[in-house]
Structure formats: structure tokens, C-alpha cells
Amino acid sequence: MNLTQPVLTTEVRENSGTPHSPPLQPLLIARHIRKTYRTKQGERVLAIDDATLALGDGEFVSVVGPSGCGKSTLLKIFAGIHPASEGTLEFRGKEVKRIPGNMGVVFQSPVLLPWLTILENTMLPARVLHLPVAESMERARDLLELVGLGDFMTKYPSELSGGMQQRASIARGLIHNPPILLMDEPFGALDALTRERMSLELQRIWMANQKTVFFITHSILEAIFLSDRVLVMSARPGRIVREFVIPFARPRDFDLTTTAEFGDFVRAVRHELGASSNE
Ligand SMILES: Nc1ncnc2c1ncn2[C@@H]1O[C@H](COP(=O)(O)OP(=O)(O)OP(=O)(O)O)[C@@H](O)[C@H]1O
Ligand SMILES: [Mg+2]
Structure with missing residues (x-):
């Protein structure tokens, strides 16, 4: 089974088994995003090198990547908290300086x-x-x-x-x-069982709301369980190196996580993360 796909650029594909057929329309396309911070000491830190990704309307997209690779930075660019140093944002087919509307952000x-x-x-x-x-x-x-x-x-x-x-x-x-719900490790501080329950809750809320979700997590299992697509970022300066399209029908329950197919995705994402962390 070939689990990986070439890195998504601007195209958003149909995903099966979700409440979001017919094929998704791109809501947001971020192209060649680069972000350099200047520290208080005047040093320049290249946080994101060249990130290109698209979010489909109503799609649930997760990002995993090593600590410090620029995940939160990307989320802050989408939230309008920091501007990108380079690159373009396209929202509903129009190029914009920042995404219009006020984002929903959960930390x-x-x-x-x-x-x-x-x-x-x-x-x-x-x-x-x-x-x-x-x-x-x-x-x-x-x-x-x-x-x-x-x-x-x-x-x-x-x-x-x-x-x-x-x-x-x-x-x-x-x-x-908000046009997009941005979530930055929202369950990071919770114990394992509460975290699982929250994943089920979030799935239910997402299915009821049909909201586009951009979800950052360190949990490979959580990312696969919740998402239409999982994006993997490389170590800093971050790039999106791989995407995985997650085909499982919804609603998903935790029995899914014990299946061989789910295990294949976990292994493949973990392998990709390991490879990209060592670059
Ligand atoms: N305000 C800032 N000023 C200077 N450097 C920053 C600032 N915010 C982040 N950085 C640097 O940018 C890089 C990316 O940080 P970011 O917080 O986006 O990483 P992350 O992928 O979210 O990491 P984690 O998984 O640990 O939350 C890091 O090297 C960090 O030190
Ligand atoms: Mg972070």
C-alpha cells in the first residue's frame, strides 16, 4: 500500500467518507511562506524556509513536525499575529495580505x-x-x-x-x-484518556460545524485519527515535506486505531518524521 503522496502544492483532493463530498474547494492556499524572526539580540532566526500548503473548505488538516520546526509560526501567520516575511496567501481564490475575518484560535x-x-x-x-x-x-x-x-x-x-x-x-x-479554527496542541496538557475523549468530542463538533480546522499536534495517532490530511514538516527551518491523505470513513472510533491499516499510517508518518528530523 503506497501511503505517501507527493507534497501537496495548491491542489485539494476529494476525500472519501467524510461529510464533505462533493470535492473540496480550496479555502486557503499558502505559497512559499518564509518567516524570519529577529531576536532581541538582533540575530535573525529562519523559522520557516519555504512552506506551501492548501486547506480545503471544511477540511481537517493536521501538522506534525519536530519541536521548533515552525508549526506555531505558521499558525500565527494564518491567525494574523505575525506577518510572513515572504510568500503569498490566497483566500477563496483572491490574494490577500492577511486572511480576512478573525480566526478562532485554541492554544x-x-x-x-x-x-x-x-x-x-x-x-x-x-x-x-x-x-x-x-x-x-x-x-x-x-x-x-x-x-x-x-x-x-x-x-x-x-x-x-x-x-x-x-x-x-x-x-x-x-x-x-471564524473562517478557520486554528488549534495549537490543544490537548497537550491533558492526560491520555481525557485526550482520547477530547479527540472524539472534536470530531463530533467538527462534523456538526463543517468548519475548516488547522490542527497542530505532537501525537501522530491523534493527527491520523482526526484528519483528512496529515502534513509533515521538516526540522527548522521548516518545510512541508510530505502529506498523507487519510481515507477512513467518519465518524471514527478508537477501535480504528488498532487496525492494521491505521498502523500502516502511524508507521509511515513516524518514518517520515524520523527522516525529516535528521535532515
Ligand atoms: N517571537 C520569536 N522571536 C524569535 N524567534 C522565534 C519567535 N517565535 C519563534 N521563534 C523561533 O522560531 C522557530 C520556530 O518556532 P515555533 O514556535 O514556530 O516552533 P514549533 O514548531 O511550534 O515548536 P514546538 O513543537 O516546540 O511548539 C524556533 O527556532 C523558535 O525559537
Ligand atoms: Mg509550537
Whole structure:
């Protein structure tokens, strides 16, 4: 079974078994992204060398790569936090300086404000963006129901477990209906079992929302389990060296991870990561 494909450039292929047929339309195309940071000491750090990738509308794409290879940097460029030093972004077929709209971003730690209730925390982006309050409040309630926190809206973050807080931060990331949900190791701080449960939750939320997700993780298994495609980055300065199209039908459950086919993907991604880390 040939698992690997040539590195994707601008084309987004159809993926089978997802709620996203007919073939996906490219939502975002990033071409030849290069990013150099200047440190406080004045040194230049080349974080991303030449990254080209596309995200299909409604597609779930994961990125794995060695620590320091530029994954978070790429996410920050998409979020509009840092500009790229070189390269172009195309959004819905038009070249843009930054992706329009405010991204939904979920980080490793949920960063909820302790003095606000879960509902108020979820509402924060809507307030900052001055979206209509009544409408946003209804959406916040719906999203909190969706992430299984319907009974916890009036609680404070300290009254919730880590996994529940992370689910609240996913609801918050979706409140303003962002064009892309950007997730940077969102389950990194959770224990193994909670992490598995969160993967199932995220799959459910993604299937209900049909949102494009750009997901960074250090877990090969999580990446394969959740994604339509897994992109592998090389060590710094990062390039996207390989993509894997993940064909398994959805909804997926954890029994899938014990199958020989799934094992083939894990082995192939691990092999690619090992090869690219040693470059
Ligand atoms: N603000 C910054 N100023 C200077 N250098 C930076 C800055 N942010 C990141 N870097 C450097 O850019 C490189 C890529 O960092 P980045 O955080 O994107 O890596 P990463 O792939 O997300 O790593 P990890 O898996 O450890 O989170 C690293 O060498 C890092 O030191
Ligand atoms: Mg990072």
C-alpha cells in the first residue's frame, strides 16, 4: 500500500467518507511562506524556509513536525499575529495580505478569564468584535451545549476540569464563526484518556460545524485519527515535506486505531518524521 503522496502544492483532493463530498474547494492556499524572526539580540532566526500548503473548505488538516520546526509560526501567520516575511496567501481564490475575518484560535492551555463564567468567557470574542449580543448569546449557549457544557454555563473556570475548560475554549474559538479554527496542541496538557475523549468530542463538533480546522499536534495517532490530511514538516527551518491523505470513513472510533491499516499510517508518518528530523 503506497501511503505517501507527493507534497501537496495548491491542489485539494476529494476525500472519501467524510461529510464533505462533493470535492473540496480550496479555502486557503499558502505559497512559499518564509518567516524570519529577529531576536532581541538582533540575530535573525529562519523559522520557516519555504512552506506551501492548501486547506480545503471544511477540511481537517493536521501538522506534525519536530519541536521548533515552525508549526506555531505558521499558525500565527494564518491567525494574523505575525506577518510572513515572504510568500503569498490566497483566500477563496483572491490574494490577500492577511486572511480576512478573525480566526478562532485554541492554544495548549485554555486561557479562560477566572473572574468570568463559562458563558461570559465564551462570549468574549463576540464582545470584542461588537457582534450583536442577543444573537451571540444564543450561539454561545448552543456551542456550549454542543461541547457538552450545557449545565456548566454559569460556573467559573476553576470549577471545571482541564478537559472541560479546553472544551469551553473550543466553544469560544467558534463563537464568532471564524473562517478557520486554528488549534495549537490543544490537548497537550491533558492526560491520555481525557485526550482520547477530547479527540472524539472534536470530531463530533467538527462534523456538526463543517468548519475548516488547522490542527497542530505532537501525537501522530491523534493527527491520523482526526484528519483528512496529515502534513509533515521538516526540522527548522521548516518545510512541508510530505502529506498523507487519510481515507477512513467518519465518524471514527478508537477501535480504528488498532487496525492494521491505521498502523500502516502511524508507521509511515513516524518514518517520515524520523527522516525529516535528521535532515
Ligand atoms: N517571537 C520569536 N522571536 C524569535 N524567534 C522565534 C519567535 N517565535 C519563534 N521563534 C523561533 O522560531 C522557530 C520556530 O518556532 P515555533 O514556535 O514556530 O516552533 P514549533 O514548531 O511550534 O515548536 P514546538 O513543537 O516546540 O511548539 C524556533 O527556532 C523558535 O525559537
Ligand atoms: Mg509550537
